Every structure is written in C-alpha cells, then in structure tokens.
Amino acid sequence: MIDIPAEPGPFPLDPAAVALIVIDMQRDFVEPGGFGASLGNDVSRLTAIIPAVADLIGLFRQKGWPVIHTRESHLPDLSDCPPAKRLRGKPSLRIGDPGPMGRILVRGEPGNQIVDGCAPLPGEVVIDKPGKGAFYKTNLDALLMQTGIRQLVFAGVTTEVCVQTSMREANDRGFECLLVEEATESYFPEFKAATLAMIHAQGGIVGWTCTLPALQKAVA
Ligand code: C5J
Numbered sequence: 001m002i003d004i005p006a007e008p009g010p011f012p013l014d015p016a017a018v019a020l021i022v023i024d025m026q027r028d029f030v031e032p033g034g035f036g037a038s039l040g041n042d043v044s045r046l047t048a049i050i051p052a053v054a055d056l057i058g059l060f061r062q063k064g065w066p067v068i069h070t071r072e073s074h075l076p077d078l079s080d081c082p083p084a085k086r087l088r089g090k091p092s093l094r095i096g097d098p099g100p101m102g103r104i105l106v107r108g109e110p111g112n113q114i115v116d117g118c119a120p121l122p123g124e125v126v127i128d129k130p131g132k133g134a135f136y137k138t139n140l141d142a143l144l145m146q147t148g149i150r151q152l153v154f155a156g157v158t159t160e161v162c163v164q165t166s167m168r169e170a171n172d173r174g175f176e177c178l179l180v181e182e183a184t185e186s187y188f189p190e191f192k193a194a195t196l197a198m199i200h201a202q203g204g205i206v207g208w209t210c211t212l213p214a215l216q217k218a219v220a
Contacts, residue, residue: 004178004218006210007200011178013219019066019149023134023156023163023184025053025118026071028111030157033100035111038093041187046157050117052182052212053155057118059216066149069120070127070134072162073107080130080137081105134166141173151176153215155183160191167199168206177207180215 028034101111186192
C-alpha cells in the first residue's frame with residue numbers, strides 16, 4: 001500500500017488493484033461547438049485542465065496501471081436517449097442535432113472523440129455510456145471485477161455531473177474512490193468546490209480527494 005495524502009485522510013493506494021478512470025474528456029464538453037457550449041457554458045475552464053489530465057494519464061501509463069476512458073454518447077438512432085434527457089432545457093442544439101463537430105453527443109461523430117491530449121492508447125478500455133454515470137448500461141462493473149480492480153482514481157468532466165455520479169455509483173459498488181482535484185473541472189467553480197466538500201465530508205462518505213502533486217510525489 002502507498003499512503004496518498006488526501007482529504008479527509010490518507011488514501012491507501014494498492015498498486016495491484018487500482019485503475020484511473022477518465023470521465024468524458026471528449027470534444028462535446030471541452031471544445032466550443034459541442035454539447036457543453038450548446039447549453040450556454042463557457043468551455044474554457046474545462047479546456048484548461050487538459051494538461052493536468054494528460055499528466056495524470058502519463059503517470060498511470062508510466063506505472064503500468066490501467067487507464068480507462070469514458071465518453072457520454074448515444075447511438076445514432078438515439079434509441080438509448082430518453083426523451084426526458086433530449087428535451088430537457090433550452091439548448092441551442094439538442095442531442096442528435098447536427099453541430100459544428102457533427103451530431104451532438106452521438107457515437108462516432110468528431111465531437112464525441114476524446115481530446116488529443118488525453119486520447120486513449122491502443123489497448124486502453126473506452127466505455128461508451130448513455131447516462132451520466134459510468135456504470136449505467138455499461139459493462140464497467142463486470143470488467144473491473146474480472147480484472148481485480150477495487151480502487152478507482154477519478155479525473156475528467158464535469159465534476160458535479162458525470163464525475164460525481166460515476167464516483168457515487170462506484171462507491172455504492174464497494175470501490176474505493178479518489179478524485180484528483182486539478183484533473184477535474186466544472187463550468188461552475190462553485191459546483192466543483194461544493195462537490196469536493198461533499199466528497200470528503202462525514203469522514204469521506206463517498207470517497208477521497210487529493211492534489212495531483214501529492215499523488216505524483218507519493219507514488220514516485
Ligand atoms: C454533462 C458530463 N455535464 N460529462 N456530462 O452533461 O458531465
């Protein structure tokens with residue numbers, strides 16, 4: 001075990017049972033012209049974390065620890081997109097509509113690809129998920145069970161939506177979860193701050209958070 005300085009206390013990282021899960025670092029959320037921008041968000045806060053996410057991915061690759069990527073995406077016929085999700089709010093473009101990076105949040109479209117700096121290497125698992133949580137209607141749980149992964153280090157976007165949902169799903173399934181603070185972001189800084197506070201309140205009720213330098217130093 002390697003003790004990682006974290007909140008609300010040290011995270012006991014097990015190199016034999018840990019994986020990094022990078023949530024939805026796809027152009028749809030991180031670049032102008034995608035789903036995030038269509039909802040009226042300024043994506044520059046998210047673009048700014050690409051180097052930190054890339055450094056974290058690099059650390060796991062260097063250690064030989066698994067890296068898993070997710071994308072929020074729907075089938076081209078939208079049969080996996082409930083109307084309640086597609087019709088929500090008043091976005092300038094809805095899921096499935098043609099946008100500057102292809103159809104919004106649809107599998108295989110340019111906007112659905114993971115940004116260059118965080119792109120998966122051949123052999124790394126990529127989970128396409130129709131929901132906010134990485135476990136909903138995916139084979140992630142089975143895959144983690146098969147490979148003996150019991151700890152998940154989280155990164156990606158957005159902190160309070162897909163990252164937090166996935167972290168809570170993982171926590172309920174018995175995984176120990178650690179969120180790396182510089183490697184996650186929200187369009188709303190106050191929501192990121194609230195999410196970090198929620199995670200480590202009450203003795204780490206849904207997990208731990210740590211800084212990237214603390215993780216890098218502890219595992220060096
Ligand atoms: C959102 C996500 N925010 N990846 N998706 O709709 O957080």
